[in-house]
């Protein structure tokens with residue numbers, strides 16, 4: 318069973334909305350493109366590659382809005398002069414490696430799906446997205462956002478939407494949608510931490526660090542360690558993410574605040590990884606991965622249902638009760654009781 322793919326772009330609509338209202342033309346254009354992408358019929362077309370073998374194809378849209386574009390680098394080809402191509406190639410590889418080496422997953426669909434990406438999509442396009450079967454990167458406008466291939470966690474985030482699509486299939490609205498977003502932030506951050514060999518205590522826990530252009534007042538798109546503090550800029554506004562259920566944002570925008578309320582489960586994961594210590598992809602990441610892929614989580618799971626699934630996953634995998642107790646305590650700190 319595969320859920321309907323949902324188009325998820327890394328920059329939430331409320332950020333681009335605000336920029337567009339301020340007369341920032343690239344944001345307005347990016348919003349229009351995102352709306353068109355959302356209404357286009359998305360179809361997941363798994364193409365088989367031998368399991369356990371990474372296969373990547375990077376294409377170049379040449380600043381047009383047509384996919385896939387011209388093939389510019391295939392698996393095992395050496396680096397090319399275009400750094401966006403190389404960053405996309407390396408980011409897809411880093412994501413595949415985390416899921417394969419740590420969780421034993423054969424690509425994002427667990428059946429060896431070839432990883433395809435297109436770079437230089439559109440002109441000044443302020444976003445990157447997974448469309449159900451490929452990753453698409455804009456170059457950014459250079460004023461607010463830079464090149465979207467620059468952040469390996471953004472690439473991990475987008476491909477993790479593919480993993481969710483092929484597993485729990487969390488619905489993309491309200492709490493299940495915020496969980497869908499959060500799971501992508503969790504694995505996006507873990508892709509980066511694994512690639513950099515960082516323990517939980519050394520990681521920045523930011524999503525999109527380095528994506529904001531110089532001069533923008535902010536460090537990233539989101540912070541899992543301190544939700545709500547990633548940016549506070551006259552043009553972008555202030556990071557709206559809550560870190561606790563008491564600050565849960567009720568809104569009809571952004572599919573019911575999927576990029577906003579994801580701060581709550583994001584922070585629970587950070588608290589768990591911090592409390593357990595060591596590499597976050599090991600125990601904390603494995604518990605989240607087991608909960609997501611265990612086939613027992615309903616597609617409309619709310620935060621409490623997901624919290625319960627993580628406690629059950631911790632109990633199943635780690636016989637020492639301290640681990641599951643730490644999972645329960647981490648959720649409790651963000652105002653969610655799994656029991």
Ligand SMILES: [Zn+2]
Pocket residue numbers: 325326327474475478498501
């Ligand atoms: Zn997302």
